[in-house]
Amino acid sequence: MFNKILLATDGSDHSIRATEKAIALASCQKNGTIEVVYVIDGRQSRDDVLQHWGTDTADHRKKKLLLIEQKIKHARINYTTHYLHGEPGPTIVKHANEHQFDAVVIGSRGLNTLQEMVLGSVSHKVAKRVKCPVMIVK
Numbered sequence: 001m002f003n004k005i006l007l008a009t010d011g012s013d014h015s016i017r018a019t020e021k022a023i024a025l026a027s028c029q030k031n032g033t034i035e036v037v038y039v040i041d042g043r044q045s046r047d048d049v050l051q052h053w054g055t056d057t058a059d060h061r062k063k064k065l066l067l068i069e070q071k072i073k074h075a076r077i078n079y080t081t082h083y084l085h086g087e088p089g090p091t092i093v094k095h096a097n098e099h100q101f102d103a104v105v106i107g108s109r110g111l112n113t114l115q116e117m118v119l120g121s122v123s124h125k126v127a128k129r130v131k132c133p134v135m136i137v138k
Contacts (some may be wrong), residue, residue, distance in 0.1 A: 011064025014107030
């Protein structure tokens with residue numbers, strides 16, 4: 001049922017919990033695969049460069065995903081990792097809809113009601129616009 005799973009991640013604790021759920025979904029299938037997607041937001045990239053001046057920001061991103069990739073490898077599930085550029089919500093939606101995933105798994109950032117009302121959460125944007133089932137993990 002859920003053979004091709006998109007795991008949208010930012011390397012946070014919520015993403016690690018989402019990884020565990022994606023692994024559980026993929027493990028239920030004989031040929032379950034996970035595509036890990038990390039979206040590089042232009043605004044966030046500038047902040048990363050300023051915060052980690054003198055270090056390679058690409059290495060910093062890879063370190064964020066290291067634990068997630070290790071968990072998937074340990075579960076012996078086939079996976080790929082892709083870095084996309086753009087605003088996270090719309091970029092994840094576009095990628096998910098263009099590549100016909102069976103499910104999308106994404107962590108909830110835990111915004112409070114006011115923040116979510118003003119900003120809108122990435123997971124909410126994804127859940128509203130993706131054409132397949134979405135699991136939001138808290």
